[in-house]
Amino acid sequence: DLADIGVTGLATMGRNLARNLARHGYAVAVHNRSASRTRDLVKEFGGEGTFVASEELADFVASLKRPRRAIIMVKAGAGTDAVIDQLAELMEPGDMIVDGGNAHFADTRRREAALREKGIHFVGTGISGGEEGALNGPSIMPGGSKESWEALGPILQDISAKVDGVPCAVHVGPDGAGHFVKMVHNGIEYSDMQLIAESYDLLRQALGATPAELAEVFREWNQGDLGSYLIEITAEVLDQVDAATGKPFVDVVVDQAEQKGTGRWTVQSALDLGVPVTGIAEAVFARALSGHPEQRAAAAGLEGPKLSGVGGRELIEDVRQALYASKIVAYAQGFDQMAAASKEYGWDLDLGAMATIWRGGCIIRAKFLDRIRAAYDADPALPTLLADPTFAAALNVAQGAWRRVVTTAVQIGVPTPGFSSALAYYDGLRRDRLPAALVQGLRDFFGAHTYLRVDREGAFHTDWSGDRSEHSA
Numbered sequence: 001d002l003a004d005i006g007v008t009g010l011a012t013m014g015r016n017l018a019r020n021l022a023r024h025g026y027a028v029a030v031h032n033r034s035a036s037r038t039r040d041l042v043k044e045f046g047g048e049g050t051f052v053a054s055e056e057l058a059d060f061v062a063s064l065k066r067p068r069r070a071i072i073m074v075k076a077g078a079g080t081d082a083v084i085d086q087l088a089e090l091m092e093p094g095d096m097i098v099d100g101g102n103a104h105f106a107d108t109r110r111r112e113a114a115l116r117e118k119g120i121h122f123v124g125t126g127i128s129g130g131e132e133g134a135l136n137g138p139s140i141m142p143g144g145s146k147e148s149w150e151a152l153g154p155i156l157q158d159i160s161a162k163v164d165g166v167p168c169a170v171h172v173g174p175d176g177a178g179h180f181v182k183m184v185h186n187g188i189e190y191s192d193m194q195l196i197a198e199s200y201d202l203l204r205q206a207l208g209a210t211p212a213e214l215a216e217v218f219r220e221w222n223q224g225d226l227g228s229y230l231i232e233i234t235a236e237v238l239d240q241v242d243a244a245t246g247k248p249f250v251d252v253v254v255d256q257a258e259q260k261g262t263g264r265w266t267v268q269s270a271l272d273l274g275v276p277v278t279g280i281a282e283a284v285f286a287r288a289l290s291g292h293p294e295q296r297a298a299a300a301g302l303e304g305p306k307l308s309g310v311g312g313r314e315l316i317e318d319v320r321q322a323l324y325a326s327k328i329v330a331y332a333q334g335f336d337q338m339a340a341a342s343k344e345y346g347w348d349l350d351l352g353a354m355a356t357i358w359r360g361g362c363i364i365r366a367k368f369l370d371r372i373r374a375a376y377d378a379d380p381a382l383p384t385l386l387a388d389p390t391f392a393a394a395l396n397v398a399q400g401a402w403r404r405v406v407t408t409a410v411q412i413g414v415p416t417p418g419f420s421s422a423l424a425y426y427d428g429l430r431r432d433r434l435p436a437a438l439v440q441g442l443r444d445f446f447g448a449h450t451y452l453r454v455d456r457e458g459a460f461h462t463d464w465s466g467d468r469s470e471h472s473a
């Protein structure tokens, strides 16, 4: 019998996705470059459903019902291109190739355009939730054509996470939209983690609290507005004790954060689009700073403030509020980036739907996303999440605490780039007049770049090196 859908690439992610499909009653064709992975899958998990195994890619393609649906779960980059080329040779117009790997959205746009020429639907799909999500229900962000969504949507919704009965999978938009949205998801994940790390660091330094005590703080926070997967697992990690030394686990881990690249991609794209995603950028740069041990060693002797141990227990509630406010800013920026890309690439993204499919299955899943969805439900053209009445009120409540937290951090010399830059963004965006006017003046002075006036139409230039009279440009 022919399979409903296939998965090629059976490492951690592909294997779990194939099992998830089989557990939902789909007959799943499975294939991997090295056949041993395919054999292992069938041997270990064959009892979970119907697997149709092939050792050759041609047999894998031949084992699929028409129009064919094949998911690629291989190493992103050259590996993906190789597999796409081989599959495209074997497929026919109307067939669908789904790339579930972490591809750059520009690659996805290129691949989609090339396969469209051959009549093959290429569906770049963001899949979040790691190993566990792939097996039990990830958040799924497919791009590609509407027709491909008709054929794939019901299956993807079936295997996705559900929140209040709503699947965490929608058709994001054409070509690279799915991978773009997954990229921004990961960027936001970076900023969430950075803000959590700053909260932990500041409380530990200011109060002298132990990791175990802070685990309790995060556990409490998880009951309120901040309730989320990342806050929940922060408590778990802070509570962990190293078996070998008896020390807190967090104290035996090398303090250099690594990155696989999606945070960097998010910031690169934001620079191209001209969207200030300062929260994500600070998170990427904080990881980069941590990863320079030679510079850190050379700078270790630099003086810091003499002050320490400031603040009492009230700092805990202040930090909670600063974290919440900074999180609102970071998400607002990420959603701005999606809005800008939607315009640039003609994707017609439904921002509220993005919040909806991130509520479950993925790493940034949080109660908070319900509020974002509500904000876009109330006003789909919302210029910034900060202006949503609910978020505006929350920021107003938090801003006093937020300022105290940044002040304390500066006083005791604990770096909180996430908190401070989010606050600077908030203060920048809400300002009546910005010093950008002076920047425009300087640009006109040295480069005759011209400026606009607040009171008249048109562009102007002042004759700075002459009599300083103004001329219409």
Ligand code: NDP
Residues within 6 Å of the ligand: 009, 010, 011, 012, 013, 014, 032, 033, 034, 037, 073, 074, 075, 076, 078, 079, 080, 082, 083, 100, 101, 102, 103, 127, 128, 129, 130, 131
């Ligand atoms: P890896 O990224 O470790 O990739 C290993 C798989 O790729 C193996 O099946 C390997 O085959 C195959 N492969 C590599 N190069 C080629 C090639 N040239 N031709 C054919 N097959 C090739 O696997 P993961 O399961 O970790 O991830 C799969 C994809 O999912 C990646 O794009 C990853 O970025 C993405 N992803 C991963 C997440 C995670 O939590 N791990 C979360 C979300 C997405 P072989 O066995 O023969 O070596």
